[in-house]
Amino acid sequence: MEHIMAVVLAAGEGKRMKSKNSKVIHKICGKTLVEWVVDAAGSCGIKESVIVVGHRQDQVRDCLKDRVSYAVQEKQLGTGHAVMQAEKYLEGKEGHVIILCGDTPLITSDTIDKTIKFHIGNKCGATVITADFEDPTGYGRIVRDSNGNVLKIVEDKDANIEEKNIREINSGIYCFNIKDLLTSLKELNNNNVQGEYYLTDTLEIILKKGSKVGAVKISDPSEILGINDRVQLSKAGEIIRNRVLEMHMRAGVTIIDPKSVYIDDGVKIGMDTIIYPGSYIETGSIIGEEAIIGPNSRVVGSIIGNITEINNSVIIDSKVGNNTHIGPFAYLRPGSKIGNNVKIGDFVEVKKSVIGDDTKVSHLTYIGDAEVGNNVNLGCGVVVVNYDGKNKNKTIIGDNAFVGCNVNLISPVTVKDNAYVAAGSTITEEVPENSLAIARSRQVNKEDWVVKKGMQRTKKK
Numbered sequence: 001m002e003h004i005m006a007v008v009l010a011a012g013e014g015k016r017m018k019s020k021n022s023k024v025i026h027k028i029c030g031k032t033l034v035e036w037v038v039d040a041a042g043s044c045g046i047k048e049s050v051i052v053v054g055h056r057q058d059q060v061r062d063c064l065k066d067r068v069s070y071a072v073q074e075k076q077l078g079t080g081h082a083v084m085q086a087e088k089y090l091e092g093k094e095g096h097v098i099i100l101c102g103d104t105p106l107i108t109s110d111t112i113d114k115t116i117k118f119h120i121g122n123k124c125g126a127t128v129i130t131a132d133f134e135d136p137t138g139y140g141r142i143v144r145d146s147n148g149n150v151l152k153i154v155e156d157k158d159a160n161i162e163e164k165n166i167r168e169i170n171s172g173i174y175c176f177n178i179k180d181l182l183t184s185l186k187e188l189n190n191n192n193v194q195g196e197y198y199l200t201d202t203l204e205i206i207l208k209k210g211s212k213v214g215a216v217k218i219s220d221p222s223e224i225l226g227i228n229d230r231v232q233l234s235k236a237g238e239i240i241r242n243r244v245l246e247m248h249m250r251a252g253v254t255i256i257d258p259k260s261v262y263i264d265d266g267v268k269i270g271m272d273t274i275i276y277p278g279s280y281i282e283t284g285s286i287i288g289e290e291a292i293i294g295p296n297s298r299v300v301g302s303i304i305g306n307i308t309e310i311n312n313s314v315i316i317d318s319k320v321g322n323n324t325h326i327g328p329f330a331y332l333r334p335g336s337k338i339g340n341n342v343k344i345g346d347f348v349e350v351k352k353s354v355i356g357d358d359t360k361v362s363h364l365t366y367i368g369d370a371e372v373g374n375n376v377n378l379g380c381g382v383v384v385v386n387y388d389g390k391n392k393n394k395t396i397i398g399d400n401a402f403v404g405c406n407v408n409l410i411s412p413v414t415v416k417d418n419a420y421v422a423a424g425s426t427i428t429e430e431v432p433e434n435s436l437a438i439a440r441s442r443q444v445n446k447e448d449w450v451v452k453k454g455m456q457r458t459k460k461k
């Protein structure tokens, strides 16, 4: 196959976004707009991408790092001028280049692929992706001759009344023969209403030089929706979100109400898992098979095992084993590792702790910076007192230990294997293996105290 590279235009400011940030680093399904575009190119086997950066280029570089090369456009003098900045990457190369826009994230690799094939198959100098829009306002219009051949593209602002009535618009995505593109760029001028160097003018130049210009009209115009403001961002978000959800459903995941479920790009979910409404599964998460997520749960960057249930809970950067129940109303904070057959019940918070297999932490408990063994039972209201006001300290609870209700474990402290801790204890010293620790004052009953002191609370008749 011939050499194909991509150039992605992403130098513009995107004023209508009303943002301090570069337009193209806004996210859909956890992934920046420009990454959606670069990944679409990558999925059709394009290995070399050049990003034209300018406005807030630090942010664009920060998210794409060294996956791509960069060309800097200091002043945004138009789309043609933007491509000129990438010339040094194109010069001397044979083959073709796909030009994409950083703010057009819905484009699919299928469409890019189809365009490249059409372009090469028809030996075109340039091929543009077009679509018929109900309302073409703002877009460049595709002007064709009576035989249907593309003649040129006229920008909305430069169009005469007749041209404004054309409904076929320019997507801003093209495939060029590299040599044809480079020669036509040399002849671009900025004699137009906006005083910009329009990339669109290269088509007419290429035709004049005797090469062919083709067009691929796509049937789903949503693919070339450009994002200029937050309203379009949310519309594009909905489309991409549905694509992601559909992919999971087709792979065997039940999503009860897709309208209320948000799954980031790249999340993996096993077969026969059920996602209840109100669930967010975010970047980096891997969910096993036959799991139940939700309702109303948020899983971020976490690994959840098979047959595990996450009910009304939040899990961040943690790992949960198989056949484990989390929630309702549990909060697993970063760095937590929960074993198999575990129960983490209501109002339990776990932070940076390991919980072994078969352990039960059923209610109202805080576990921080702790290592809890296998088959441990932590009663209601256990608090690991991990912070002494200055340092975070570590607590270790051995296998088969039983910690009664309302116990404070003042860290650093260890409860050894098979030990018991009596309810209401405040533990400051190691509890040895097989022993019972009681750390509370003995109960004193003062007989008839109420009567002697006249403290009866019954109402006098």
Ligand code: UD1
Pocket (backbone or CB within 6 Å): 009, 010, 011, 012, 013, 052, 073, 075, 076, 077, 078, 079, 080, 081, 082, 101, 102, 103, 138, 139, 140, 141, 153, 155, 169, 170, 171, 172, 197, 198, 199, 200, 226
């Ligand atoms: C462009 C097309 C128009 C098409 C539309 C599709 C031109 C002249 N017009 O118009 O025919 O219908 O896209 O969405 O090409 N950019 C730079 N540097 C610049 C200018 C733009 O990098 O100097 C980048 C922007 O960041 C953006 C892309 O190029 O990603 C498109 O620029 P934009 O200003 O949005 O072009 P449109 O006016 O929408």
Ligand code: CA
Pocket (backbone or CB within 6 Å): 103, 226, 227, 228
């Ligand atoms: Ca645009």
